[in-house]
Amino acid sequence: MGVDQNPAAVGELFETVTVLMMRHVPAPDGLSLTAAATLGSLQRRGPRRITELATAQGVTQPSMTQLLRRLEDAGLVGRVPDPTDGRVVLIELTEAGDRTLRNRWSTRLARLDTLLATLSDEERAVLERAAEAALPVAQKLVHTLAARD
Template identity: 40%
Template sequence: MPPPTSPESPGAGTVHTPSRPAPEDVALDRLAVDLRISLLRTARRLRAQKSLDDLTDGQFSVLAHLVNGGPRTPGELAEAEHVRPPSMTRTITSLVEAGLVSRTDHPDDGRQVLVAVTDAGRQVVLQTRARRAEWLSRRLEDLSPAERATLAEAAALLTRVVSE
């Protein structure tokens, strides 16, 4: 019987469901490839679950940042999103035009503006989060309790890996 293929091997397209190897048999390079592929596919599928189809990932990220952290200057948003200020200005302009954020004068610095999420923008974020949670919950329903426990453990480990 031929070994299962991964998406990066010649038999791409075959779903690779690895069995659980003994801890000492886990090859770091293979694990890194398998995790990267799984995480990217999961993230792509989750990003597709949004309440406004014409909202880009970057625009949603800015909205979510404002919902979580409150009003910010364009410079603070650019830094948080790791983009250049002109790119952030374009993103903010499109969000203002869509009625999802507003600009106001900065109360302490007349040279600055503050960007804040509107009620409509907040609803987009909350609805999108709910859709994403629902999509993932539906997929997790099909797993056994032991598989869910394994994923809970993996989620904690991944959180630790990315926070280091």
């Protein structure tokens, strides 16, 4: 049965991978998922307006403002003037924020590597082939959805 006939299989795969990464391979930095996603967005896309960040994360502007205040107090983001409109402030990732994201990723990869070591060679090969096939498609979905925001 193809994906078009059984979208629940794709949903279950995504749910299982999410649970695995969020619950069983957590990052030790104490960042919430929204905080980490916001920092990641700034890392990938550069400085953004608060309203853009709030929309991208699906939170209200006041909630994003509070989150950014905490991230700024932690030295992970900073405020800079918009070069095209001096009345607007943009949020940018600081060097400390970039380091935090890089450390988060390397820590999670090390934990995942330990977990994958519990699998047989054949099981690891199956996951590797599946990841190589599925990643470009999953990234396309993410980019499609991001373009709509």
